[in-house]
Amino acid sequence: MRTQLDIQNNYLLKGHSTIRIGGVCSHFAEASNENSIMEALEYAYSKNKKVHVIGAGSNVLIGENPDTFVLKMVMRDVEVIGEKIIAKAGVYLPTISRIALCHGLTGFEWASAIPGTIGGAAIMNAGAYDTEFFDKVEAVTGIDMNGNKKTIPRSDIETSHRSSNIHPENFIVTEVSILLQKGDIGKIEKKMLEYTSYRKRTQPKGLTLGSTFMQSFDFTRGTGVSAGYYIDQCGLKGFTVGGASFSKIHANFIMNQGGGTFSDVLDLMEQAYYRVQEKFGVKLRPEVKILADSLLTRKFVSN
Ligand SMILES: NC(=O)C1=CN([C@@H]2O[C@H](COP(=O)(O)OP(=O)(O)OC[C@H]3O[C@@H](n4cnc5c(N)ncnc54)[C@H](OP(=O)(O)O)[C@@H]3O)[C@@H](O)[C@H]2O)C=CC1
Ligand SMILES: C=C(O[C@H]1[C@H](O)[C@@H](CO)O[C@H](OP(=O)(O)OP(=O)(O)OC[C@H]2O[C@@H](n3ccc(=O)[nH]c3=O)[C@H](O)[C@@H]2O)[C@@H]1NC(C)=O)C(=O)O
Incomplete structure (x- = not known):
C-alpha cells in the first residue's frame, strides 16, 4: 500500500480560501510532488470522487460540504x-x-x-x-x-x-x-511599486476573492468594462446580505465581514447579476470559481 500522501477525511476547507468561507470536503491532501498527484488521482478514482485542485484559494468560493477530493498544490520550487x-x-x-x-x-x-x-x-x-x-x-x-x-x-x-x-x-x-x-x-522596481500603489488605492483589504465577475466587452467602445462600474451604478456599494457585503471601495469585491456564508455570497452575486442585467442589459459572468456539489437553483452561475 502507498502511504506517501497524507489523505485527510472530512476536512474543513475554510482556511484554504482567502474569503475564509467553506465547509467540509470528503477528502483533502497536499501535493508536494508529481508522485503525490498520481497517488491522489488513483485514490480519488478508487473512491469515485472528483478531484478539485486549489492553489492559494484567492479565487475559489467553497460551498457547504463538497463531496469531493480537494488537492492543494504546495509544489514550490x-x-x-x-x-x-x-x-x-x-x-x-x-x-x-x-x-x-x-x-x-x-x-x-x-x-x-x-x-x-x-x-x-x-x-x-x-x-x-x-x-x-x-x-x-x-x-x-x-x-x-x-x-x-x-x-x-x-x-x-x-x-x-x-x-x-x-x-x-x-x-x-x-x-x-x-x-x-x-x-x-x-x-522594474518602480513599475512594481506603481502597480502595488494603484492596487492599494482602488481595492479593499480584507477577506475577499478579488474580482467577483469578469469584465464585460463593450462593442461600441471596443474595450472591456469593469463589472465594478456596473455594480456601482446599480447602487450596490456597501450592500449587505448576512455577513457579506459589496465593498465600499470597489463594487466588484465581495467582503466577508465576519460570519459571512456561502449562501450570503451567492445572494449578493445574484443581486448584482439581475440588477445589472435589468439596468444595462449586460449579463455578468462570474470570475470566481465555485466549488460546490450543486448550484441548480442559481441559474445566473451558468448563464
Ligand atoms: N488580478 C488580480 O488582482 C487577482 C487575480 N487573481 C487570480 O486568480 C487566480 C487564482 O489563483 P489561486 O488563488 O492559486 O487559485 P485558486 O486556489 O483560487 O483556484 C482557482 C481554481 O483554479 C484551478 N486550479 C488552481 N490551481 C490549479 C492547478 N495547479 N492545476 C489545475 N487547476 C488549478 C482550480 O479549479 P478546480 O477547482 O476546477 O480544480 C480552482 O478552482 C490566479 O489566476 C490569480 O492570479 C486572484 C486574485 C486577485
Ligand atoms: C482583482 C482582479 O483583477 C483586476 C485587476 O486587479 C484590475 C487592475 O488592473 O483590473 C481589473 O479590475 P477592474 O476591471 O475592476 O479594473 P479597475 O481598474 O479596478 O476599475 C476600472 C474602472 O471601473 C470603474 N469602477 C470600478 C470599481 C467601482 O466600484 N466603481 C467603478 O466605477 C472605475 O472607472 C475604474 O477606473 C481586474 N479584474 C478583472 C475581472 O479583469 C482579479 O482578477 O481578481
Whole structure:
C-alpha cells in the first residue's frame, strides 16, 4: 500500500480560501510532488470522487460540504535559467515577480501583489493592468486525469479574458515556464511599486476573492468594462446580505465581514447579476470559481 500522501477525511476547507468561507470536503491532501498527484488521482478514482485542485484559494468560493477530493498544490520550487523562470504550480505570483527583479528580468511586474499561484494563474489566465499571464508563458506542464504527463507549448494554448483552453477538470498544472527579458532593475522596481500603489488605492483589504465577475466587452467602445462600474451604478456599494457585503471601495469585491456564508455570497452575486442585467442589459459572468456539489437553483452561475 502507498502511504506517501497524507489523505485527510472530512476536512474543513475554510482556511484554504482567502474569503475564509467553506465547509467540509470528503477528502483533502497536499501535493508536494508529481508522485503525490498520481497517488491522489488513483485514490480519488478508487473512491469515485472528483478531484478539485486549489492553489492559494484567492479565487475559489467553497460551498457547504463538497463531496469531493480537494488537492492543494504546495509544489514550490523555482529555477532561473538565463531569462527563463521555471516555477512549480504552487509558487506564489509575487514570488516570481521578486525573483525576476533580483535577476534584472522584466515582464512580470504586474503580478507583484496578486495573491494567487502560478497554477491558478495558468488555469484562469490571470491578469492586471492590461497584461495577461500568458503574454510571457513559454509552456505549461501538467498531468491529465488519467495520470499522463504532458507539456503544452504556448502556441497550442488559446486564451481569452480570464480563461484558457487548459481546463482544471482535465488537467492539473504542475509547472510553468516563463520567458522574460533583461531590463533595468530600477525601472522594474518602480513599475512594481506603481502597480502595488494603484492596487492599494482602488481595492479593499480584507477577506475577499478579488474580482467577483469578469469584465464585460463593450462593442461600441471596443474595450472591456469593469463589472465594478456596473455594480456601482446599480447602487450596490456597501450592500449587505448576512455577513457579506459589496465593498465600499470597489463594487466588484465581495467582503466577508465576519460570519459571512456561502449562501450570503451567492445572494449578493445574484443581486448584482439581475440588477445589472435589468439596468444595462449586460449579463455578468462570474470570475470566481465555485466549488460546490450543486448550484441548480442559481441559474445566473451558468448563464
Ligand atoms: N488580478 C488580480 O488582482 C487577482 C487575480 N487573481 C487570480 O486568480 C487566480 C487564482 O489563483 P489561486 O488563488 O492559486 O487559485 P485558486 O486556489 O483560487 O483556484 C482557482 C481554481 O483554479 C484551478 N486550479 C488552481 N490551481 C490549479 C492547478 N495547479 N492545476 C489545475 N487547476 C488549478 C482550480 O479549479 P478546480 O477547482 O476546477 O480544480 C480552482 O478552482 C490566479 O489566476 C490569480 O492570479 C486572484 C486574485 C486577485
Ligand atoms: C482583482 C482582479 O483583477 C483586476 C485587476 O486587479 C484590475 C487592475 O488592473 O483590473 C481589473 O479590475 P477592474 O476591471 O475592476 O479594473 P479597475 O481598474 O479596478 O476599475 C476600472 C474602472 O471601473 C470603474 N469602477 C470600478 C470599481 C467601482 O466600484 N466603481 C467603478 O466605477 C472605475 O472607472 C475604474 O477606473 C481586474 N479584474 C478583472 C475581472 O479583469 C482579479 O482578477 O481578481
